[in-house]
Amino acid sequence: MENYKKYERSYFMPPEPCYDWVKKDYIDKAPIWCSVDLRDGNQALIEPMSLEEKLEFFQLLVDVGFKSIEVGFPAASETEYQFLRTLIEQNMIPDDVTIQVLTQARDHIIKRTFEAVKGAPHAVIHVYNSTSVAQREQVFKKDKEQIKKIAVDGAKLLKKLAEETEGNFTFQYSPESFQGTEVDYALDVCNAVLKVWKPTKKNKAIINLPTTVENAMPHVFASQVEYFDKHLYSRENVILSLHPHNDRGSGISDAELGILAGADRIEGTLFGNGERTGNVDIVTLAMNMFSHGVDPELDFTNMSDICEVYERVTRMKVSPRQPYAGELVFTAFSGSHQDAIAKGMAWREEHDNKTWTVPYLPIDPQDVGRRYDSDVIRINSQSGKGGVNYILKQSFGISLPEKMREEVGYLVKDVSDKAHKELSPDWVYHIFEDNYINAKSIFTVDECHFKQEDGIVAEATIHHKGNNRLITGVGNGRLDAVSNAIKHYFDVSYELAFYEEHSLTKGSSSRAVAYVGVICNKKRYWGVGIDADIIKASVEALVVAVNKIEEIANSDVCKDERLLEITNYIYANYKDVTLDDLSEKFFLSKPYLSKYIKEKSGMTFGDILKKVRMKKARAMLRSSNATVESIAESVGYQNVEHFNRIFKKMYQITPVQFRNRKG
Numbered sequence: 001m002e003n004y005k006k007y008e009r010s011y012f013m014p015p016e017p018c019y020d021w022v023k024k025d026y027i028d029k030a031p032i033w034c035s036v037d038l039r040d041g042n043q044a045l046i047e048p049m050s051l052e053e054k055l056e057f058f059q060l061l062v063d064v065g066f067k068s069i070e071v072g073f074p075a076a077s078e079t080e081y082q083f084l085r086t087l088i089e090q091n092m093i094p095d096d097v098t099i100q101v102l103t104q105a106r107d108h109i110i111k112r113t114f115e116a117v118k119g120a121p122h123a124v125i126h127v128y129n130s131t132s133v134a135q136r137e138q139v140f141k142k143d144k145e146q147i148k149k150i151a152v153d154g155a156k157l158l159k160k161l162a163e164e165t166e167g168n169f170t171f172q173y174s175p176e177s178f179q180g181t182e183v184d185y186a187l188d189v190c191n192a193v194l195k196v197w198k199p200t201k202k203n204k205a206i207i208n209l210p211t212t213v214e215n216a217m218p219h220v221f222a223s224q225v226e227y228f229d230k231h232l233y234s235r236e237n238v239i240l241s242l243h244p245h246n247d248r249g250s251g252i253s254d255a256e257l258g259i260l261a262g263a264d265r266i267e268g269t270l271f272g273n274g275e276r277t278g279n280v281d282i283v284t285l286a287m288n289m290f291s292h293g294v295d296p297e298l299d300f301t302n303m304s305d306i307c308e309v310y311e312r313v314t315r316m317k318v319s320p321r322q323p324y325a326g327e328l329v330f331t332a333f334s335g336s337h338q339d340a341i342a343k344g345m346a347w348r349e350e351h352d353n354k355t356w357t358v359p360y361l362p363i364d365p366q367d368v369g370r371r372y373d374s375d376v377i378r379i380n381s382q383s384g385k386g387g388v389n390y391i392l393k394q395s396f397g398i399s400l401p402e403k404m405r406e407e408v409g410y411l412v413k414d415v416s417d418k419a420h421k422e423l424s425p426d427w428v429y430h431i432f433e434d435n436y437i438n439a440k441s442i443f444t445v446d447e448c449h450f451k452q453e454d455g456i457v458a459e460a461t462i463h464h465k466g467n468n469r470l471i472t473g474v475g476n477g478r479l480d481a482v483s484n485a486i487k488h489y490f491d492v493s494y495e496l497a498f499y500e501e502h503s504l505t506k507g508s509s510s511r512a513v514a515y516v517g518v519i520c521n522k523k524r525y526w527g528v529g530i531d532a533d534i535i536k537a538s539v540e541a542l543v544v545a546v547n548k549i550e551e552i553a554n555s556d557v558c559k560d561e562r563l564l565e566i567t568n569y570i571y572a573n574y575k576d577v578t579l580d581d582l583s584e585k586f587f588l589s590k591p592y593l594s595k596y597i598k599e600k601s602g603m604t605f606g607d608i609l610k611k612v613r614m615k616k617a618r619a620m621l622r623s624s625n626a627t628v629e630s631i632a633e634s635v636g637y638q639n640v641e642h643f644n645r646i647f648k649k650m651y652q653i654t655p656v657q658f659r660n661r662k663g
């Protein structure tokens with residue numbers, strides 16, 4: 001890129017060294033925050049907000065905790081003017097909130113601005129004119145004294161009109177394009193304005209330094225700010241404010257270093273909306289302080305709701321990688337990251353640690369309304385055993401034995417890889433359930449009785465190839481006895497190598513989970529059972545494990561891999577999948593496919609689809625505030641009454657009743 005030769009550094013260093021800010025390593029208190037979303041943010045939108053949208057956004061800013069809100073440029077349009085009048089005339093401005101309006105240093109615009117703010121309980125009148133070399137030479141064609149006169153004349157008019165207008169007013173001045181202005185000259189202009197206003201301790205003035213177009217590294221801006229901090233006229237009666245933009249991607253750094261350099265106040269927007277690359281992102285700034293243990297004096301505990309309102313009224317999107325707010329910023333897909341987070345969470349719980357130190361998570365996601373099971377640990381083909389185990393434990397109370405985790409992790413990853421999709425917690429459990437709880441395609445043990453006769457004697461009813469038979473076995477314990485009965489019936493040899501149990505930590509506290517591992521011909525097979533009776537749970541787990549042994553399987557009765565592929569495809573495409581889709585996907589005719597699914601699963605295609613959709617609907621009813629109508633549509637039902645009937649038939653309760661009892 002040879003054209004680099006036509007560029008040069010266009011910023012100005014202070015006339016004296018200003019590096020005291022370097023001695024500070026963190027911000028110890030929140031600045032005065034001023035949101036400029038409704039002015040700077042709004043004017044940068046392709047479609048500016050309507051009056052109703054601006055009113056809703058204003059209320060959002062109030063709810064977040066902003067005490068200073070720039071509401072617009074009332075002389076710019078009728079919508080801007082009416083918005084301001086609506087706020088004032090309908091008493092919508094809280095007593096502790098100050099509104100701010102922007103005006104150029106031009107007589108007729110200043111006069112129109114005061115008409116708009118008449119009767120405001122407290123308003124900041126923000127006047128500006130450009131002072132940069134480029135603007136002086138190219139736009140205004142005026143010298144330094146002429147440009148300063150514009151600022152001074154504007155300051156005088158503000159003072160005069162404030163005395164003549166009903167309301168309580170504070171004055172603010174900005175040397176626009178500050179970074180392209182000689183620092184000592186910018187100071188001279190600002191001091192001339194301050195000498196007109198004569199600020200006092202009770203009636204302070206605001207001097208605002210905007211990086212209108214960011215053109216320097218952050219440390220340069222910090223030095224410029226420090227020079228102002230040390231040389232402003234009547235500094236003790238002046239609020240030094242910053243208005244960073246993000247043209248070089250350094251808006252956050254400009255603001256943070258500027259605060260270290262002496263700034264008292266920050267103007268910015270939610271998520272950095274604004275002209276070109278945007279304003280400084282106040283959410284990130286505030287949360288950075290929060291992560292250092294400093295109260296930001298803004299409330300972002302409902303980050304998802306804030307994002308929803310922001311996206312709806314601005315028609316802008318919050319990036320999935322937006323710090324603290326993006327959909328993916330707390331998400332770990334990588335197996336090593338998931339494992340570290342899971343272990344960090346366990347360590348925190350074990351040690352009752354009050355300070356947040358979990359690896360890969362700079363803050364606790366719950367502090368901004370996010371969930372560990374669906375927002376932090378998310379499963380795709382890159383995930384590892386630790387992540388899968390964490391999801392099963394957090395969402396379903398299943399704490400996999402260490403020796404079982406790798407196999408389950410690889411199984412889940414394989415499904416994600418083949419589907420090319422992220423797996424929801426419910427989908428992960430579906431895979432686990434199909435492979436380790438319900439995988440009994442060859443035989444089941446439906447009933448067991450035990451007695452003590454030189455050890456434990458088990459009499460069990462086995463269902464195999466359509467027939468029920470009574471089998472008997474003897475062992476050192478009940479599970480061993482049932483295992484020996486199964487070995488005798490199938491004439492198979494295996495080792496009952498692993499057993500573990502725990503109470504189910506989600507749902508009913510009376511249920512238990514049993515894990516059984518058997519080894520046959522050096523291969524390990526796992527099964528899981530869940531029941532209120534730990535013996536029944538153990539037997540179920542054993543049955544699943546033995547069902548997987550190749551020696552007892554044959555072509556017509558073994559667990560069908562194709563059926564699992566079919567059900568996984570239904571699960572991945574539950575919203576709109578049809579029998580035609582399955583027929584095309586698996587190269588089978590529809591009549592054969594229907595018969596095949598029924599014979600192998602005991603359910604029709606429609607039954608499986610309804611089961612998957614209802615499980616998804618239940619999960620959404622538990623975890624979201626979406627309407628029943630929207631949930632019905634999202635799981636594939638255009639008719640909500642039809643959805644309600646199916647849900648009630650399956651669970652003996654309506655969706656609304658289910659949601660109301662979810663707590």
